[in-house]
Amino acid sequence: MPQLSVIVYGPNAQGHLTELLDSLEAHPLSDAEVIVAAVGEWAREAAEGHAPETVVVPLPEGTGDAAARSAGAARATGRWLHFVHAKDSLPAGAPRLIAERTAELDAADAHATAGAAGAAVDVLLLDHVATTWQTAATPSRDGRLLAAVGREGLTLDAAADLLRLTPLLGNRALRVGFWRAHEEQLTTDDEPQAAQAALLHAGRVACLNQVAYEHRELRPESLPPRAPEDRFALIERHETLLAPVKDRRAARAVLYDLMMRDLVRTFAGENLPDAVAREFFRRASLAAVRWRPENHERPAGVEGVRHALLEEGAYTKYRAFQAANRTRRAAKKAVRTRKKQVGAKLRDQQYHRALSRPVDPNLAVFDAYWERGVACNPAAIAAKLAELAPHIHQVWTVSKQNAALLPPGTDHVVPGTRRYWETLATAKYLTSNVNFPNAVVKRPDAIHLQTHHGTPLKRMGLDQMEHPAAAKGLDFAALLARIDKWDYSVSANSHSTRMWERAYPARYTSLDHGYPRNDVFYTSDAETVRAARARLGIAPGKTAVLYAPTHRDYEAGFTPRLDLAELTDRLGEDTVLLVRAHYFYGGAASPLSGLRRSGRIIDVSSYDPVEELCLAADALVTDYSSIMFDYANLDRPIVVYADDWETYRTTRGVYFDLMAEHPGQVARTQEELTEIFASGAWRDESAAKARAAFRRRFCEFDDGRAAERVVRRVFLGEPEDSLPPVIPIEERTPAPTPEEATA
Template sequence: MPTPLSVIVTGHAPHSRLRACLDSVTAQTPPDLDIVVTVADDDGAARALAAVHEVRDPRVTVVPVAPDAPAATARAAAAHAATGAHLQFLHPATDRLPAGAAAALTARLGALRTAPDVLLFDHHHAHWWDEAVPSGTTDLLAAVPADTTLVGHPGLLGIAPLLGNRLISARLLAGHPELIGTEGHDELYLSYAVLLLARRITACGTIGLIRHKDRPAQRRAAGPEQHFAAFGQYERLHQLALAADAPTALRARLYDRMVGDYLTTLARRDELPPALLTEYFRRAARHTARFRPEGHHRPGGLDGVRHALLGQGAHLGYRLLRIANDKRRALQSGAATRAGQVAAARTRHHYRRSLRRGIDQDLAVFSAYWGRGVHCNPAAIAAELAELAPDIRQVWIVEPDRVPLLPPGTDHVLPGTRRYWDVLARAKYLVNNVNFPNAVVKRPGTVHLQTHHGTPLKRMGVDQREHPAAAQGLNFETLLERVDRWDYSLSANSHSTEMWQRAYPSGYRTLDYGYPRNDIHYRATAADVRAARAKLGIRPGQRALLYAPTHRDHESRWTPRLDLPRLADDLGEDTVLLVRGHYFHERLPGPRHDRVLDVTGYDPVEELALAADALITDYSSIMFDYANLDRPIVLHTDDWETYTATRGVYFDITAEPPGPVTRTQDDLTGILLDGTWCDEAAAKQRHDFRLRFCEYDDGRAAERVVRRVFLGEGEESLPPVLPLERRTPAPTPEEAARR
């Protein structure tokens, strides 16, 4: 006897989406649920993730497919491996199952006297701000008779054509193998085709799918092919309807759905370039005229005018109608925004003029930490760029108070000045580890590189929406508008890749190259280590502990969580504490001590890491960078519960630490005195931590970035990432003293 239900997961997706989809499926409770997952042979990370689920859950079967296999081929391979009487197809980039969905749908099937060819059910939309937006078709599903056909109930075409919101009988697919075995068919065609071919359709109100809604920037990044694919699918659907001798009323419903989809795409005119928009209109007009059933009546009002213009191929008339509507909406909103627009016009008048000038192909603008100077990943990229492409001029955005700290000869601009707006308007390359201001326009042909400035333990981006203490009034829509300008997002490890895709959903491309600022941890010499310690006044043989706590969003000012003078006294004369506050803070508060050095304002922080024998931190991302040095790390997490509640975290760092974890100062002092901080157990924890979080950092990250982003080299020509066991970190202070 076949199992009642097979859930098939097939298609390429970002790993964060794939993980969420697989987790949602394997969390379903029916023990006889059949789960089939297809993965491309060349996607190592996806194969590993699927393999983990296959090992953990005996219900999972992984089906490998060729790297370039079309969606239909992968879908057919999965269907062949499935054992269920009914199949649910999920695409991991867009779909998840809500809790209890499989059990509820299986129970619904079991309650039916005769198994349907298709069981339709409800779904929710998932936006970045809400994961349970109703589908809008609940009432339509409720009105469907218990046992019907598409001819008997043409209104079923009004249900969103998603593969995931219908269970399709294996019997129906076996009788029509061309449905999922013919190349070029996509979700739209298959979703409607099974309804056209089904002899028995049942509907229910069960929420059996969560469909992720892409943002406009993500749809643009997917390319125009997704829009143009609809023409072939609708053409085949009309052919199928004619072959099935569908009545006029049903063909009219299909026609209305088609024209509605075409007009929706034309309304999203920012998703297609002007040349392709014209071609899209031409093809849509041809279908609108060709497939119009005899006696069909267009809708009334403005929608009817759009239908008529499209059917007549009147592109000019359609554009004039759109312009008129745009002007009407602008007049309605103009009064409320006129004052703000006048002020903004004064500020950006020069910028707008600069935007009309040509792009300077040899100009790169860099910024780090909101204009704090030459720091972090942008600084490392700029240094490598000067070596590999010296003809590209570099300009740094720097706040006035940071100018005296710039390296000699650094070309820079001050925010808000005329030259500032000039370089932002004309630069080919814009590189930042945060975001450029809202007013910056992403010009076609320019390249925006987001480098980030750490591996995310704490919640970032839109994931902060449930933590108001962290978000502090952040406008998430405006944030995402800034994110939409990114062409590239840099990542140091698979965890970061997943979290950035989740926290900043948009259409950028991820560069899994490592963090350039960490290159120094593999390139520094013994002389560099000795020099770093000498600048700080650390004596040979003295143990230097770098204490670098993170910022607490729920605290108004920095209050050290350790009694630092007492800690220095307890550790003895041979230990010096280097105390590095978060860059939000200027200096260390509290009493002074000879062996407690305030290095909050010391730059670059990478020199502090080279000078330190070990790191003490709490939740700061510095731990992920420092781990590249393979030196001891101790976590002091006295307020873990408070921090997680107010800031939110992606995982429990105390359960997967890079070294010993303490909760009190006495515990911390104890492990620093008894050797626990650097014993074999600590080394094992650090090794496992490095495997996960130092994945792409090998000393050549900046080179990969420059060659790919600035020189346009292909992925195949970039230096491959060295495995961890083949990397040699910079010498420890003890090793450096012997050389």
């Protein structure tokens, strides 16, 4: 019998379950078992990746937390249970701390007076840290209270202030016999209620004044919205907890304080509809009077006034009191902000005047890479939109310096101009692969389509908070405000869908339709491939290798990672290197000068579209660039050159181990890279096998009809089930290779 059963339960919310199980696997404990009550397929898949050490209990999608906890506990064989939600985490060594402390309690209980009622400790309380979508591992306020109680087991009535601890099941471990005796009272989807009930039913409790849990609060805007009436459940929770302790003076006093605090905060802090607010206030007032302990003293100051008005049931007086406070605060804020608002900008005036006009249902705005021009997923969507819905007028946002590079006849607006803001204000559709400016208002009738511009290997969005070298002062509050405007988010594979939900937590609809820019990899023919190579100057019969490294956030500039002259020389006369980077050596003495003149190195750093480079190349060499996910659609060889993988993984953060899940061959030094090509390993059977697995995972929805699906779903409003289905990967035919195109 293990000392501790760690019961992980719930759905794989925003992908956090994998990290939790990885951390448990990294610090195994012989005296603990891990049981995963996995809700839904994604959680089951993540959990089964850690079997057989982990016991997996698969549960249907939608199973509630209480039912999941019970299902996991039913399989437990340990003496103590620790319930850990799948979205949360455990600090390194936490299970060992809990196991050792509970073993100590068991030993003490074994020496207790025989037959003493309630002698055993039933609940062990733990300290924790809190993580939100904006902060990481913030210490709780519970530590002082836990330290003040000490290590001896005692009854709750002797330390009723323990009820003030954050009400989580994760910051308490339960003796298995206690759980089974009180499972019915603890089985509720309301976790705070279950956590408090565990304390109220315990014979004795003990404390561990060390952090052994990490509670993660998901962004509310990424979760299904609650109905206003759901706030009534808060009153029911407190009354349910207060009922059994009517005669337990100390516990009742603490629970009453907690109830009043929660009721006042909810009423004051949430903008409830008037009818709901009145009913909430009425029920809260009744509860405040019904459960008020004898000789109870209200808090001093403003909080005491609020309590008095609530007990009195004086809804109108309370609202007047709130209004007076708001007026006072608003006056102070106005004084602070007036200095910043001297002289309203003409742009703002024009934009806000335009917002009063009706939304034009036949106007669509497109943007790519911060006004760079017609490119990427927006370009592919725009092309398909012109074909399927030519009545919708398209306007591109393009910087002044890039306007001259637009295809002839492209209607466009330059940022900052009057027409720019008027167009953004009145367009029905706003499509971008990055984000529109913060000042853009999301109108109820407008649709914002976020296409992204790659599959994430590196950490993105809110996940960058833990990697300051990557974030570099990123305004996360502004980021959240931007993503809240999204209606749709385009995805190329399930991995991206899940990581976008995690990195950009909001209520948009994920379009698992594929990346429109990758359609060309399935719709191009041999003539298209030959024409792309001809435009680049690649002579017939030559092997073209595209080298496309990514940017390093931890480097001030671009650092050459390869000696291109030596590499080109080793690859031989029949190989052409297409280099998409900005670090060519200058001067006549450069060894690259002759290679450039001979056509053996071609600078494609500014060449667009990048999809054409992919069609022209026989193989790709990259490091951590998302181009590998797109190029994999072509089913051509890919070599990863990862000379600084450990540094990149640590400083930038990654979502999976590319060294273990690569798309072909991996080189860690230039010598290894050269040998991969010299030996033919770049296109051998093992490389093809790795590439096939990579394609199945990351080219999941890319089949040549992604743009059509997006246009029909977003711009034409067609239902999901009427869209062209995704073609299975084994039935797709990529564009011919350069060798096939010249055969």
